Amino acid sequence: MNFFKRILGKKSKQLDYDQIADLLDGGSVSHVAGLPVNSQTALQVSTVLACVKAIADGCATPDLHVYREDSAGRRQKATGIPEYRLLARRPNEWQTSFEWRRQMTIHAALTGTGLSIKVRGDDRRVRELIPVQPGQWSVTRTSRYELVYRCWDEFGLIGEFAPDDVFLLNGVQWDWVTTLDAVKLARSAIGLAMATEQSQTAMHENGLRTSGAYSVEGNLNKEQHERLSQWLRDKGGVRNTGVPLVLDRAAKWVSTAISGVDAQHVETRRLQIEEICRFYGVFPIMVGHSDKAATFASSETFFSAHVKNTLAPWHEAWMQRLDETLLDGNGALFTEFDTRYLLAGSMADRSQWARTMAETGIYTRNEIRDEEGKDPLPGLDEPLTPMNMSTNKKEGGNDTKKS
Known part of the structure; x- marks a missing residue:
């Protein structure tokens, strides 16, 4: 408690998710180029948002069906069971299947795992799936192979749940419990993209004029120095672009910074798009980035490769999790995404x-x-x-x- 009092002051207060993450990471580890990089700020980078959206939409847009295998080995839709409507239409009171699947996939793509609480009926069958925000749940090992999931929200503790009472969608796993946080792994690439964008924004804010030194003859007292500094601030900015700058006392403007062209902002931003796409396994063309060598025919091949190489692992993760932890495991029921429209030709x-x-x-x-x-x-x-x-x-x- 004394440790938190030293950080927060005499009166302690509840820490939010980002503050706790900073403490666990050592404070400065989650900052790149002076900017905080976490799941919230990462989504402000257009490439991260586009990559996550491409994966999430690819898992939410296809119809999700529950099938039953008959005695002859033929499949038929199991529309008569409550799990069919739960997964295909309405997993909870507030969301459609599309919205729930997209939210769960976004959580898994950004933080490594998406979690929903299973709400069971009197017959122990799952009636609702309630998603929990990242940072509002934790997992604890109570023994070598036993886990307890603790969930809370802004109103307090929701409860403690056994593994069978939660539904998990995992990304790339480090072990059977821990997943790899994509934002933390791609922190440097995301942080550099944020820093580059802010740097270029500042250049436009200053009227695309680089910083420099205003040199005059003679000495300036404190009042003259402050008045001249304020005058330069008033004459700068985008709104004064093209306005002549009148100088007296043999004043000179000496630039001390490189231009945007010399800084290769365009090349750096292109490289960061490709680097972030590499982390997420998404083809750059899927986020609206393509080079001059791409043609219409090659673009169609990329779209097909996106389904097979990017979405297929996520679809398999979804189906196996649903089959084993929500349906009857090794029984006759199984789920399947209808991806025919994604692979259809002309x-x-x-x-x-x-x-x-x-x-x-x-x-x-x-x-x-x-x-x-x-x-x-x-x-x-x-x-x-x-x-x-x-x-x-x-x-x-x-x-x-x-x-």
């Missing part, structure tokens, strides 16, 4: 593929309709057989031949 390519698959009998016409998200039609469940590929069975045997 209309011409899809129509050519559908015609080839139907005419060669590889797909039934109803299977192709299902790929396009359409309901089946009567009489389209049998595969077509091309006339030059028909087969005749020999009498008394199983051999076939082409007619």
Whole structure:
């Protein structure tokens, strides 16, 4: 208690999440170039926000379905169970499935883990999933393989929960409990991007004029010095850009700083975009950054690679967590993201593929309709057989031949 009194004064007060993080990190570790870098300030960097949004939207936009596998090994939507509506429509009283999944993914992408409290009904089945803000929950090891999750909010303690009473979405894990905080790992890259942006903002605030020295002949007393300093401040800034500066007493302006071009602000900001994207595993083109070598054809390839290389691991993390900790584990129920629209080609390519698959009998016409998200039609469940590929069975045997 004496330690906190020395920091906060005679009367102690409750520390917020950022203050606690500063204390745990040693105070100055979370600062880069004099700027605080945490999950809140990092989101003010457009590249971080774009990367996190690209991942979160990729996990929230696709429809999430719960399927049941029947005795024949075929899947069908398990619309009759409460978990289907919980995950596909409304996980809690205030959020839709889209909003909840996006919030949980943002928490996991920024801080390493997203946590929601399971609210169970009388039958012990999960009825609601209540998300908890980062910094408002903690995990404690009570023994080698036992954990307790403690959650609170601005009104006080919510409760202590066993691992089975919370739903977790983990990012990259260091061990089976601890995850890697992306903001802390990318602190230097994010901090440099923030410092570069503030530096360039200050240049525009000063009318794109660098700092320098105002030199006059003779000595200035204190009053003259303060009056001249105030006069220079009044004559500076964007609003006075282009206004002539009248000097007397053989005054001279000597610049002491380099220009924005010499500082390579554009090159530095481009590099920081690529560096932050590298940390998050997001292709720069997904955040609106591309070089001159990118073409329309290569952009389409990047979009497809984004689904396979960036979103696929997050989708798998979602599905396995939902299957094992929310549904029946090794039972017949499982979840799946509908990502067909993300990987769909052009209309011409899809129509050519559908015609080839139907005419060669590889797909039934109803299977192709299902790929396009359409309901089946009567009489389209049998595969077509091309006339030059028909087969005749020999009498008394199983051999076939082409007619």
